Amino acid sequence: MQENRTSTEFAVLGLLTLKPMSGYEMRQLVTQSIGHFWSESYGQIYPSLKRLVNGGLVTKKTDPSSKRDKHIYQITDEGRTQLDRWRAAAPKPQPTRNELLLKLFLNEDPAIALEHVTNARLQAIDQLRQLGFLEEKLRSEHSDDSRSFAGLATLEYDRYRAEAVVRWADAVLAELAPQR
Amino acid sequence: MQENRTSTEFAVLGLLTLKPMSGYEMRQLVTQSIGHFWSESYGQIYPSLKRLVNGGLVTKKTDPSSKRDKHIYQITDEGRTQLDRWRAAAPKPQPTRNELLLKLFLNEDPAIALEHVTNARLQAIDQLRQLGFLEEKLRSEHSDDSRSFAGLATLEYDRYRAEAVVRWADAVLAELAPQR
DNA sequence: TTTGGCATGTAATCCGTTACATGATTAG
DNA sequence: CTAATCATGTAACGGATTACATGCCAAA
Numbered sequence: 001m002q003e004n005r006t007s008t009e010f011a012v013l014g015l016l017t018l019k020p021m022s023g024y025e026m027r028q029l030v031t032q033s034i035g036h037f038w039s040e041s042y043g044q045i046y047p048s049l050k051r052l053v054n055g056g057l058v059t060k061k062t063d064p065s066s067k068r069d070k071h072i073y074q075i076t077d078e079g080r081t082q083l084d085r086w087r088a089a090a091p092k093p094q095p096t097r098n099e100l101l102l103k104l105f106l107n108e109d110p111a112i113a114l115e116h117v118t119n120a121r122l123q124a125i126d127q128l129r130q131l132g133f134l135e136e137k138l139r140s141e142h143s144d145d146s147r148s149f150a151g152l153a154t155l156e157y158d159r160y161r162a163e164a165v166v167r168w169a170d171a172v173l174a175e176l177a178p179q180r
Numbered sequence: 181m182q183e184n185r186t187s188t189e190f191a192v193l194g195l196l197t198l199k200p201m202s203g204y205e206m207r208q209l210v211t212q213s214i215g216h217f218w219s220e221s222y223g224q225i226y227p228s229l230k231r232l233v234n235g236g237l238v239t240k241k242t243d244p245s246s247k248r249d250k251h252i253y254q255i256t257d258e259g260r261t262q263l264d265r266w267r268a269a270a271p272k273p274q275p276t277r278n279e280l281l282l283k284l285f286l287n288e289d290p291a292i293a294l295e296h297v298t299n300a301r302l303q304a305i306d307q308l309r310q311l312g313f314l315e316e317k318l319r320s321e322h323s324d325d326s327r328s329f330a331g332l333a334t335l336e337y338d339r340y341r342a343e344a345v346v347r348w349a350d351a352v353l354a355e356l357a358p359q360r
Numbered sequence: 361t362t363t364g365g366c367a368t369g370t371a372a373t374c375c376g377t378t379a380c381a382t383g384a385t386t387a388g
Numbered sequence: 389c390t391a392a393t394c395a396t397g398t399a400a401c402g403g404a405t406t407a408c409a410t411g412c413c414a415a416a
Contacts (some may be wrong), residue, residue, distance in 0.1 A: 006281055006375070014286035024395050037281040041377055046397055068384060068395060087287050090299060093277035095404090099187055099271035101217040101334040106194035107267050113330070119270060150293070153352050154281040157345075164344035165337075171331050186403070204367050221405055226369055248412060275376090346361060 003055055010086045012048045013057055013079055018147075020074035022063070023049055031149070035126075036158050048098055057082055071153065109156060114176050121169035124162040131159050183235055190266045193237055193259055194227045198327075200254035202243070203229055213318075213331070216311065216338050229253050237262055265284060294356050301349035304342040311339050 004064070015026055023045045030040045052058035057079035063070040100120055107113055138151045195206055203225045210220045232238040237259030241252040242300055255263070306348055318331045 006279075007282070008375080011282055011286075014282070017286065022395075023397085027232075033259075034282070034285060037276050037278040037285075039277065039377095042395095042397075043377065043379090043399090044375085051396090055183060066395095070395065083286075086293055087283050087289070089281050091296065093303075093359075094277060094279060095219060097219065097274060097404095098215050098217040099274060101337055102187070102194070102214070103213060103267050103271050104190055104336075105330050105334050106191075106197065106263075107330065108327075109267070112268055113333075116271060136257050147288075149355070150287065153293075153355075154285050156351065157278075157281055157348050160344040160348040160351075161341055164340040168337050168340040171336065171340075175329070175333075188403075203369085219404095222369075223405065223407095224403085230369090246367095250367065253385090272371075 005082070005086070005087070006048075007092075008044050009048045009052060010083060011038060011040060012045060012050060013075060013083050014087075016073060016075040017059060017080070017083070022070050022072055024070075033134075033138075034154070036131065037154055052079070084134050110176055113159050114173065117169050117176070121166055124165035124169070127162045128159060128166075131155055131162065185262070185266070186228075187272075188220060188224050189228045190231060190263060191218060191231060193255060193263050194267075196238060196253055196255040196261070197260070200252050200286070202250050202252055204250075213314075214334070216307075217334055232259070254279065289357055294353070297349050297352050297356070301346055301353070304345035307342045308339060308346075311335055311342065312321060 007176065011030075012026065015021070015029060018029075021029070023042065026045055027042055049058060049060070053060050053073070058074055059074050060071055061074075063072045074172055100116060102104060103116055104113055107116075135152065135155050138148060138155065141148075191210075192206065195201070195209060198209075201209070203222065206225055207220065207222055210218060229238060229240070233240050233253070237256055239254050239256055240251055241254075243252045280296060286295055287296075289301055315332065315335050318328060318335065321328075
């Protein structure tokens, strides 16, 4: 009887390897540190934790040091085993659906194309700025362990991609508004 | 009473500006020519067409020249109006969820990281090859009208991005397996 | 004659976000 | 006192894929 786990469940499980934490903390962690490439809502986190507990991959206990009703979740050995298997498997390719490209493709008005591409360029530049902040934060927090390497690699990924968007936009804009 | 249209419905509507066609043809067109950045399944196309007909943005008639039961859909003036409005609006940013990055982030085993990054690099290179084919096809089909410009721009987008992935992978691999 | 491609659609299911519902604690 | 933040969870809804169900026509 093989349980069918979703990426979300493994994400939740994997985050518990960083440290035992509550659903609330996990949500903060996701948005603050891996928000540039992953998101989880409460509507996913709490049900996932529940399923993981049912499957024995995670244990739940109430934090005695907290005045509030706070539940700390911790990964079990079985959880680590399953997580390792998932991590070793090839990441499933995410479906590509890009509304910007769709609008460009379906659009015959050059003015609109120009506007969308210009905006995309500005957004990419803004993303580069934000990635810079994140990188600084990451470097200051844990200076040079292996965890930091993985974090930096993910930042770099998005940096390369954002730079690619800027260059692409420049190329397209040059073609849209030539010699002037 | 404002209808709430999805991106899928506008995609379907927009494709009908290329030419009137059937649901089946649309599905072929999507996978063959814009598959690198957009996908639609029959489970989306047929219900969308139905809703668009109900809303008066599309008309449906049976193709008399076909022996089979073939329904040709055509965009109406009202459809064009609505489409124009949608095209002018800012594309909504697609949520970023990248399982590769998640696995890298959660992984402490360098061998697994190395494997995933190597694979990502190979996949990007393969994508570049496919984009090359698509570009040739596009250039040969309609040599130099405005439609071809839009098509090329979308291809270029993915080319820039795929090249960025290759460069990123090279950088990460260099750090994972230094001096040898 | 049987297989592959044309052709249409619906139903089941999955996965995700947003909205809802509730309440305690703490800082201003 | 009162607003922000901590904290937990469920319900409703939306949007997409996959599986299902059906059948004709053409070519091998």
